Amino acid sequence: MAPPAQSQRSPSPSQPSGKGEVSDLKSQLRQLAGSRAPGVDDSKRDLFKKVISYMTVGIDVSSVFGEMVMCSSTSDIVLKKMCYLYVGNYAKVNPDLALLTINFLQRDCKDEDPMIRGLALRSLCSLRVANLVEYLVGPLGSGLKDSNSYVRTVAVIGVLKLYHISAATCIDADFPAMLKHLMLKDPDTQVIANCLAALQEIWTLEASNSEEASREREALISKPLIYFFLNRIKEFSEWAQSLLLELVAKYVPTDSNEIFDIMNLLEDRLQHANGAVVLATIKVFLQLTLSMTDVHQQVYERIKAPLLTLVSSGSPEQSYAVLSHLHLLVMRAPILFSSDYKHFYCQYNEPFYVKKLKLEMLTAVANESNTYEIVTELCEYAANVDIPIARESIRAVGKIALQQYDVNAIVDRLLQFLEMEKDYVTAETLVLVKDLLRKYPQWSQDCIAVVGNISSNNVQEPKAKAALIWMLGEYSQDMDDAPYILESLIENWEDEHSSEVRLHLLTAVMKCFFKRPPETQKALGDALAAGLADFHQDVHDRALFYYRLLQYNASVAERVVNPPKQAVSVFADTQNSEIKDRIFDEFNSLSVVYQKPSYMFTDKEHRGPFEFADELSNLSIGADAVDTVVPAQQVDANDKDLLLSTSEKEDGRALSSNGSAYSAPLYDAPASVPTSQIQSDLVNLTSGLPGHVPAASLAIDDLLGLGLSVTPAPAPSPPPLSLNPKAVLDPGTFQQKWRQLPISLTQEFSVSPQGIVALITPQALLRHMQGHSIHCIASGGQSPNFKFFFFGQKAEESSNFLVECIINTSSAKAQVKIKADDQSMSQTFSTLFQSALSKFGVQ
Secondary structure (H helix, E strand, O other): OOOOOOOOOOOOOOOOOOHHHEEEEEEEHHHHHOOOOOOOHHHHHHHHHHHHHHHHHOOHHHHHHHHHHHHHOOHHHHHHHHHHHHHHHHHHHHHHHHHHHHHHHHHHOOOHHHHHHHHHHHHHHHOHHHHOHHHHHHHHHHHHHOHHHHHHHHHHHHHHHHHHHHHHHHHOHHHHOOOOOOOOHHOOOHHHHHHHHHHHHHHHHHHHOOOHHHHHHHHHHHHHHHHHHHHHHHOOOOOHHHHHHHHOOOOOOHHHHHHHHHHHHHHHHHOOOOOOHHHHHHHHHHHHHHOHHHHHHHHHHHHHHHHHHHHHHHOOOHHHHHHHHHHHHHHHHHHHHHHHHHHHHOOOOOOOHHHHHHHHHHHHHHOOOOOHHHHHHOOOOOOOOOOHHHHHHHHHHHHHHHHHOOOOOHHHHHHHHHOOOOHHHHHHHHHHHHHHHOOOOHHHHHHHHHHHHOOOOOOHHHHHHHHHHHHHHHHOOOOOOOHHHHHHHHHHHHOOOHHHHHHHHHHEEEHHHHHHHHHHHHHHHHHHHHOOOOOOHHHHHHHHHHHHHHHHOOHHHHHHHHHOOOOOOOOOOOHHHHHHHHHHHOOOOOOHOOOOOOOOHHOOOOOOOOOOOOOOOOOOOOOOOOOOOOOOOOEOOHHHOOOOOOOOOOOOOOOOOOOOOOOOOOOOOOOOHHHHHHHHHHHHHHHHOOOOOOOOOHOOOHHOOOOOOOOOOOOOOOOOOOOOOOOOHHHHHHHHHHHHHOOOOEEEEEHHHHHHHHOOOOOHHHHHHHHOOEEEEEEEEOOOOOEEEEEEEEOOOOOOOEEEEEEOOOOOOEEEEEEOOHHHHHHHHHHHHHHHHHHOOOO
């Protein structure tokens, strides 16, 4: 039987069909290099296109560099452009090849065609090879004096490129003085704008080393120069106008008349079609009138219309940028925008980020006159099929309720949300109802009547469940089923993965116990027993604290856990006024879009938690001797390939077991106590609780075994896993395994206070872990976030365990991901790793 015929596949025009393809190109280019036959330029174009296409997809075609240069002797500007593109790409990575281009580029800088002169000069300055700067000075000097404005424009930017390659060469050639002369005398506005941009950058960088440079920088914002630019501003391009307006915003007028003169000159810029020009003009107006309160308020009224027009026109991205600036102004003066609230209603076809910002603005402008209309609109969004927007709208209704005095209608609307029988609506509403009750306790009867009908089984989100539990504890005297609901939740303690819910549950059952002791006695006993056996440090500590508080004095415990409540008048703001003022000073910049000052996302020390990548694609690790401590590869904070987000949301953590992997200290109490013993002690306590418990009846000395003479709990037996103390793992193998193996466990451990202190020198952790046969192969980060990669190897076989450990010194927590060749031993290795980490700094 004949074999099936293979499909004939034609080679892609952008991919070489074999190794000889580049060689063929080279020979064809060489044949055309000196030819002047008719149609040769067309042939060159086809070959140049192939070379550029290969280069674009990452194929190395540097071998045809000489032939490309030889073929550049042509008057065809398209060929020139492609040749300059090729030269600029390979000159950066191969400075030796760049020497071959100097002659033909210098020759093209003297071409009769100004377009070729400009392109050649731009390519020459783009080589960025330090040992070739001497060849730039002559062409740049000629370019600055060229009769064509395009060449002068390119030459000005070329001077700036030269400065970044060799600042001394640029200054010695007196190029800044030539730029200053051009800025004042050149008839072309684009040349003037480029000169201004280049001089600003050069003098700013030179100001720290030279007083003259500092004076020159200040001279750029002098009155004569500012008025020179303002009088010609209409002649400039949109980019240049934005540049000039940024300069004007730094100018300090001498009196109010000068302020009004500048504002009158720029009045028509507010009607400009370009959003960047409008925002730059608004910044000038705002900065000039900061010291004039009445005029500043009038400026807000004047700039409303241009901003609202920009929001409704253009792309969603432009609308978001303008809305961000409008949001900043709304937060500073909400009363001035309260009548324009309808402009902030969401359109059905707007993206989520625009809608979210509009909801924040609706919340800010809400007052007594427009609250009803705004809340009605927001309630419509709550039924939206877009779940994130529905959530945000419910939160917005809650924020409005917390900042208004008359909340009758708003509370009714919120309670109606609870009847919609949508999980996400119920969850968001419960959180808001809790905050409302904290501020308006007089609404407790109405709210509790509705909340009491909600089944705890239908509430799954941790924050919502915690809010429901808080209300069950706080208003247990008004909810008949409160003790029994809490008891059912305690029975499912092991199934509750959120530590926040477990903490609220402990507090709620304590509150309920003091209000309805007989019905809550069993639930409290079960909760304390479960809390003391909990792996999570905070849950364990709170349960132990409540026990000891009850043991000491129940009346004191009641005053601590269930004191008289005072209404919360003001909720904490997420941003302080200083940060808001700093953002306002940086109006018309990314600071407004990010809603944080520039230093928070530009300065290394203010970037906050690192954002790490999950892979080790660029990790370079050196293998060292295994008899000594393996020096971890130190990683710079900017190496994003080694950094992983340490600020993941708790909801997204895939925690094992009961949601955590903390090893709680035993203190002087046994690790677990029979529930029957707790119940018997609580019976004694309950019998003396006729409402308020007298101190004399608080005999619960034996509760949970505390107060008994008990022997310390025996140390846990070591896990049935021994590791190779001299394990070796090749760095390449580590990277390959890390990419290929699935995550076996994701856990969170606690680090002892002594360990946090010892982590001041990260090498101490590496030595400690190696003492437990767990070796570090790389480390990185800086306080408060440190990241380590460990590996362990079975003693009896070459089966590896890979660990990614991120330690936050602020929270004293370690987030751990484990990957293993033998998945069945992952939990055992995790126990061993946790045991070793818990002893760091202690022994």
